[in-house]
Amino acid sequence: MSLRIVVCVKYVPDATGDRHFADDLTVDRDDVDGLLSELDEYAVEQALQIAEEADEAEVTVITVGPEDAKDALRKALSMGADKAVHVEDEDLHGSDVMGTSLVLAKAIEKTGYDVVIAGMASTDGTMGVLPAILAERLGVPQVTLLSEVKIEDGKVIGRRDGDTASEQLEASLPAVVSVTDQSGEARYPSFKGIMAAKKKPVESLELSDLDIEADEVGLEAAWTAVDSATERPARTAGTIVKDEGEGGKQLAEFLASQKFI
């Protein structure tokens, strides 16, 4: 039987752009170029490697996001994923992690899966909790923050490098996995891959296809509220000296003046 791999990918504002908030204090997605979150490329890469190892496998990439989020799907398809699902609905604007995870969970269930693979965190929200929430919602094991992952005999086996220890983990499928940027560099799409991606199916879903009511998601239904966002004041210009042989001593003088020594 074919191994069904679903990869969660997010379309995010480019981190090297001038990211800011919109008037309603949601992330401004209009003024800054968007792209497939770099951290989700690692998830696509591991999915492709697992698929290559399996006898038979199908990789579906899924995103919840605006029209432009198709770019993220197309990038993942050009890397080698087989098909894509795009959940798009104007009522989704401003959803928080609870809303997004609800939509993803329903869409993943509808798609059918043996393993879900996500990135370690989105590069805009950087919460890093969605995979754990998905596991909770789907009622399947979470095998998250892996720097190494493989699937063998219907099991996910992986290594999680934590704060105080490195752990070897094991869970039966179906399961939710997330991988870190230590899991291995993601491949670049080949020219052939880019051409092939244009013909791969992208299914569009709306909230009504998932039996989700408009008032369950979006900014109004978010379980958290941002009251203000202020730009951090630019740091006051510091002293910069050129080392003419005494740079280390000058630095020590500065540290002493600040009572660090």
Place this chain on the structure above:
Amino acid sequence: MAEILVYVDHVDGAVRKPTLELLTLARRLGEPVAVALGNGAADTAASLAEHGATRVLTADAPEFAEYLVVPKVDALQAAYEAVSPAAVLVPSSAEGKEIAARLAVRIGSGIITDAVDLEAGDEGPVATQSAFAASFTTKSRVSKGTPVITVKPNSAPVEAAPAAGAVETLAVTFSAQATGTKVTARTPRESTGRPELTEAAIVVSGGRGVNGAENFGIIEALADSLGAAVGASRAAVDAGWYPHSNQVGQTGKSVSPQLYIASGISGAIQHRAGMQTSKTIVAINKDAEAPIFDLVDYGVVGDLFDVVPQLTEEVRTRKS
């Protein structure tokens, strides 16, 4: 007075510093009730009491060590149901965030992660967070359910505030999901004897400019002269010169020390994301145009192989 549930991060009974900081924040909101799980849970009580915990709920079972995350969620949920707190605070470690997030789904509450400050507000706790690589500061609230908030290390001072700290055993029934992910082996990280990166008052970091694992000794020597922790950029980590556990930045640790010294680090946005909120920033870089210099209080344009050893020498002399 309302009770505030505080999840305790400890290693075999030794409470880690971020939990003591959480108690300081919890006292701004109500009376802290601590929840300590796993091996040595009861041994945490003395330290927690000294820092303001009125009660310490403890549970120990093999499941906490043998399976990932979910047993701890089950226990925290049991504590939540027993206490009916006004808020739940959890340290922002990778595991802490996952525990908090799953609890939030279960109890139908919103979650705020990586707060750097907390204060009481008319509509519940107000959390300060950093966004977009710390270029913005936001204030947010949980608007549904009991606020579940994870807080980063170094967000508040550790304060002595003696309280009863009465130990109570927490009854926990594990859910069907609890044994879903088995921990088949665990290798504890070896201690270097240096301060924890996220807790250190001073962090000395090296990047690609350090140019080799063997040269990291220069960075370590400076760190040791200052009693500092050692950090590294991703470029240095990817090159295999320093362990990933020491990486500072978006996909590494986020640090907020009194003093951050960057050597041979250009200051890419992803690196800044993990150190931009440091109080005083110092950089040594041979490229005067390196973006790290936009952040510094004091910068030396020069070769780190000249400047760092001279600095170390000078620190040692001044200290002795």
